[in-house]
Amino acid sequence: MSKFDLERACAEAAHQHDRAAAHYRHAAKHLAKGEHAAAAKERDLALDHSEKARIDEVGLRPDAAAEAKAQSEEAWRFMG
Helix, strand or coil: CCHHHHHHHHHHHHHHHHHHHHHHHHHHHHHHCCCHHHHHHHHHHHHHHHHHHHHHHHHHCHHHHHHHHHHHHHHHHHHC
């Protein structure tokens, strides 16, 4: 991975973490007002951004990605 790609991946992961944090803050505000449906929606959006950040972070650790792929392939062989 080039220096530019690494920088871009780090920035994208950081952005996704920031978005997740903002959605969690909004969820807390909705809960304080008793707006449970809106809070659940914000929480779901926060979880989506957290998942996107996790996916971006896997790209920053190619050794972990290879290990996860090997485990997944082994699980498929076991099931099939």
